[in-house]
Structure formats: structure tokens, C-alpha cells
Amino acid sequence: MKTLGKIALAVLGLLMAAVWLVILRLKDVPPVALVTYGAVLVAFLGGVLWPGRLGRRRALLFLGVPAGLGTLALYFAVVFYVTDAPVLLGAVAVACLLAALAGGVRRGRGGAGPSRRALLTGGAGILLGALAGLSTGPVARHRSEIEARWRRETQAALRAPGGRRPVADGRVRVFPLHVGDTVVPYGQFYGGLDGWEGLPGYVRTLVDKAQITVPVHAYLIDHPRHGLMLVDTGVNGAQAHDHDGYYRHNLASRLLTERNEYRLTPEQDLRVRVARLGYDLKDVTTVFLTHVHEDHAGGLRHLAHARVVLDRRDWEQGTLYAHTFEEVQDALVFPAYGSGPFHAFPESHDHFGDGSVVLLPTPGHSPGHLCVALRMDGGTALFLGDTLYTLPHLAVGQVRQMTVGGQATADQLKAAERVRRTLAADPAMAPLFAHDNTAYQTEAVATAFREGLPEADGFRRLRDHLGGVLTPDWRLRPGHAPAFAPGEGVGRVEFR
Structure with a gap:
């Protein structure tokens, strides 16, 4: 059963990677970069599920870190848009708060107060949540500026000479x-x-x-x-x-x-x-x-x-x-x-x-x-x-x-x-x-x-x-x- 579970996870991971690679190709990422990045993703997935002599910790360090950094770099290079900022900040904020809560619950069961790590994680969550809220204004202004510029350009086109009169x-x-x-x-x-x-x-x-x-x-x-x-x-x-x-x-x-x-x-x-x-x-x-x-x-x-x-x-x-x-x-x-x-x-x-x-x-x-x-x-x-x-x-x-x-x-x-x-x-x-x-x-x-x-x-x-x-x-x-x-x-x- 354990082997079947790993195979199922591998298939799911490969499908998700394939979809992600298709999206990146759609966004005009060069094929060479995609092949390299895809190889790292596959190696990371295999290293985590079947670590062998490499060990899961080394797989995470030597394959997981490059895969993660590559994913972030490609996302911000070709997918990220300003409207994503509040959503991303909010998602990370929620993750931090949940991690802090989980850490606090574990410490509480042992009779101790929240750890420094939980406090720092919770504080980071609150800060990121505040940034998510504050970022909504600049994002809205950015889109408004695009709309205003288009409105000015279309108004100029409307005023250009050469229009005609309808005939009834x-x-x-x-x-x-x-x-x-x-x-x-x-x-x-x-x-x-x-x-x-x-x-x-x-x-x-x-x-x-x-x-x-x-x-x-x-x-x-x-x-x-x-x-x-x-x-x-x-x-x-x-x-x-x-x-x-x-x-x-x-x-x-x-x-x-x-x-x-x-x-x-x-x-x-x-x-x-x-x-x-x-x-x-x-x-x-x-x-x-x-x-x-x-x-x-x-x-x-x-x-x-x-x-x-x-x-x-x-x-x-x-x-x-x-x-x-x-x-x-x-x-x-x-x-x-x-x-x-x-x-x-x-x-x-x-x-x-x-x-x-x-x-x-x-x-x-x-x-x-x-x-x-x-x-x-x-x-x-x-x-x-x-x-x-x-x-x-x-x-x-x-x-x-x-x-x-x-x-x-x-x-x-x-x-x-x-x-x-x-x-x-x-x-x-x-x-x-x-x-x-x-x-x-x-x-x-x-x-x-x-x-x-x-x-x-x-x-x-x-x-x-x-x-x-x-x-x-x-x-x-x-x-x-x-x-x-x-x-x-x-x-x-x-x-x-």
C-alpha cells in the first residue's frame, strides 16, 4: 500500500508539473529553460518519494531549494501581475498565523507558553496581513491609471478630423x-x-x-x-x-x-x-x-x-x-x-x-x-x-x-x-x-x-x-x- 501511495503521489505530482510547464510555455518561457526546470522538478519529486542513498533531507536541500527558487522566479517573471499582490500577501499571512497557532497549541499541551518561533511567525502573519490590506489601494490605482490612459487616447481619437455624417x-x-x-x-x-x-x-x-x-x-x-x-x-x-x-x-x-x-x-x-x-x-x-x-x-x-x-x-x-x-x-x-x-x-x-x-x-x-x-x-x-x-x-x-x-x-x-x-x-x-x-x-x-x-x-x-x-x-x-x-x-x- 505504501508503494501504491507513492506511485499515486508521483502521478499527481507529474500531472501538476505538466500543467505548470504548459502554462509557462504559454507565457513564452524558452524551451531550454523549461526543460532544465522540468528536470529539476522531476528529480525533486523522485528524491522526496524515493530518497535512497541521497536521503530526504539532502533531496530537499539540493533539489527542493532550486525547484522552489525556480518556481518563484518563473512565477514573478511571467505570471505575476499587480492584482496578485494582495492575494499572495494574504495567503502567506494566513499560513503564518496558522503555523503560529499550531505551534502555540503544541506548547500549550505541555504546560508551557508560546515559543519565540510561534510569536515571530504570528507577528509576521499580522504584518503581512496588514500589508495585504494596504496593497489593495495601490493595485486599484494602477488599474485606474491604465483605464484613464486608454480613455484619454480614445477621446483623442474621437476628436481627430475626418469623421462623417450619417445619411437618413x-x-x-x-x-x-x-x-x-x-x-x-x-x-x-x-x-x-x-x-x-x-x-x-x-x-x-x-x-x-x-x-x-x-x-x-x-x-x-x-x-x-x-x-x-x-x-x-x-x-x-x-x-x-x-x-x-x-x-x-x-x-x-x-x-x-x-x-x-x-x-x-x-x-x-x-x-x-x-x-x-x-x-x-x-x-x-x-x-x-x-x-x-x-x-x-x-x-x-x-x-x-x-x-x-x-x-x-x-x-x-x-x-x-x-x-x-x-x-x-x-x-x-x-x-x-x-x-x-x-x-x-x-x-x-x-x-x-x-x-x-x-x-x-x-x-x-x-x-x-x-x-x-x-x-x-x-x-x-x-x-x-x-x-x-x-x-x-x-x-x-x-x-x-x-x-x-x-x-x-x-x-x-x-x-x-x-x-x-x-x-x-x-x-x-x-x-x-x-x-x-x-x-x-x-x-x-x-x-x-x-x-x-x-x-x-x-x-x-x-x-x-x-x-x-x-x-x-x-x-x-x-x-x-x-x-x-x-x-x-x-x-x-x-x-x-
Whole structure:
């Protein structure tokens, strides 16, 4: 039994070490340092459980001390953030007080008073507890300074010349909004057919450093009857510039994401993007959230006044960071999908009851992912969210993003097929993506929606572009297959 207990402890210790090493790799610790440090951890674990001739005391001294110092050094070098200070000081304070109490109890049983060691340990606990309390103020001020600096930068961007005035002529307008960028592994974006699926795929997202930068797009809708609306909201300044502080509510999320996963310039801030088009974010009445992932929901902190429409399954099963929704959780609206079929979709939700905005269930990427079909003069805009990342992803047999695995992957592929059949059935319908990094977004969509009015000619040109990339049976034409091109730090995508 003793041997089995040691084996169990060894397995548990190795698992914890592996998780810690993955976190450190995610934080860009060099592989050589990780291998050296990992070897010390394994040797220390073996030396404590099976000391042999070395002896447990020597194992603690010659292996435990380097392992402990290395852990502290790596933590403070790549994981520590100022918001950790009160928590760490408080934890050490509690440990000291408990040690002092235990020492005092042992002495008391022998009829003696507390030892000098217990008094010193208890005093250290009280001092550290006081420091933990005092540190909360500077930490709060530090985060406030970050927020104030971002506010000043966005205000300067708002005042910059070159803004436009909205046109009220009774027509539906759509404006693509580039509201940040996200840094992702190339395989997460394009490697769904190369093993990036399910849990193994997620692990690879943590350790794979072949990364690319992809855009985050939201869409502003100016509707003459239903007012100002948004499809998704992008990221916010705190996510990009105060990453660790923003995720203070969820330590696991902070540890398992990269500090630079989001990038946002003042000009890309949702409030600035909307204002530069001549609108005020305060006038947005409805937000259609394709799903609850952070790069689509970050801007909700500026939309407490709006109704937020999302699938109930996503809210109940897919919400990872509930604090992102604190400002809007009392204004959530869940579609019922009781409006009958919509092209290839057996279920739909006619949101306003007039056919102007139809919501389509496309689960898979998240439990309740949805797409939005908007009727415009001359055609229909189909906002795909993350059902498919880019135009080439419509060739799901050749290009596929990472999928969740199991039934979720099957659901996502079914949703993609329904999207393809719907596009085939309506030649005046154009897909609009949340992360397209191809010429379709930067050239075709940007041109067609420059004034918000693609009209029939614009929709036709978008479908012509689609036909130049994909064959009628949804295969990629030559010159449009993605490939990773290494660069200094973050790589890029080439199409061959």
C-alpha cells in the first residue's frame, strides 16, 4: 500500500508539473529553460518519494531549494501581475498565523507558553496581513491609471478630423467595423483537418507558437424602422491593455491565455469606430451576439442600455467569463426559433416579425452559436460569426478551423453545409465573416460596404469574388489555399 501511495503521489505530482510547464510555455518561457526546470522538478519529486542513498533531507536541500527558487522566479517573471499582490500577501499571512497557532497549541499541551518561533511567525502573519490590506489601494490605482490612459487616447481619437455624417434616407445600411485583432495559433485558425480538434486541439493552442494575427470584425446596422443595431461587439480596451487585471475574476482564464492575445488601437475602439461614422453608441438599441466568446462580447461593457439577443444555450452552457455580461445581463433576449424554415435551415427566428432580420441556429463552435440574415436593398447580408472564419473556410473539406470535437464538430459541419446550401439558393446573398483575413474582407467587402449600401451591384460583385475563390461545388480554386509563413514573432498567412 505504501508503494501504491507513492506511485499515486508521483502521478499527481507529474500531472501538476505538466500543467505548470504548459502554462509557462504559454507565457513564452524558452524551451531550454523549461526543460532544465522540468528536470529539476522531476528529480525533486523522485528524491522526496524515493530518497535512497541521497536521503530526504539532502533531496530537499539540493533539489527542493532550486525547484522552489525556480518556481518563484518563473512565477514573478511571467505570471505575476499587480492584482496578485494582495492575494499572495494574504495567503502567506494566513499560513503564518496558522503555523503560529499550531505551534502555540503544541506548547500549550505541555504546560508551557508560546515559543519565540510561534510569536515571530504570528507577528509576521499580522504584518503581512496588514500589508495585504494596504496593497489593495495601490493595485486599484494602477488599474485606474491604465483605464484613464486608454480613455484619454480614445477621446483623442474621437476628436481627430475626418469623421462623417450619417445619411437618413430610409435605406438599410451596414458598416463593417474592424474592432481589434487577436493572436491565435495558425492551426487553431486553419488546422481543423490536421488534428486540431477537441481536447488535443485545445492543448495545442496552449503550446503551439506558430501564431498569426487575425482581425476581429463587428457590424453596425442602421435600419430605418428598427434603429441602430450591432452584430457582435469586438474586444474592449481592458482586454487588450489590462489583460491580467481584466481576468482577475477568473485566475484559470488568466493563466491559460496570453497577455497579448488581443490587440486594440484607440482608433479601433468600438465607441470610436461608431462615432467616426457619425453615430453614437448610446443610440444602439439591439445587439445580436453570434456567440458569447470574449472577442465578440468585449464591447458589451459600453452597451448597458441595449437589448442583447443571443441563443439561450450559449448563455446557459457557453458563458466563460460572466463578468463581461454584468452590464447587460438584465436585458438579454433569447430567440425561440419558431418562425419556420429559412432556405436550408429548418428553424429560424424572425426577430421583428417583418422578415428584415432573421436569426439562424448554427451550434457547434459554441453550444448556441447563431447567424444573422439581414434583408437589404438588392440582397441579403448573412453574418456568420465564427460558424466559418473566412471565405476559404466554406471549402470545409479542404480548410477547417479547430472544432470542439464529438457532436459539436458534427453540428458545426452541419451548420456550414446549411450555410452553403442557403448561399447557393440565393445568389443575391453575401456572407460576412467575423475574422476574415483575406482579400474578400479587405477589398471586396470594404469596397461594397464603403457607404453602407452595397445594393444589387455590390452583392453581385461579392458573389463574383466568392466564385473566383470557390468552385460551384465548394472547392478552392488554385491560389487560395492557406499556408503558414513564419516571421519574427508572429507569422502570416499566404495563399497558394
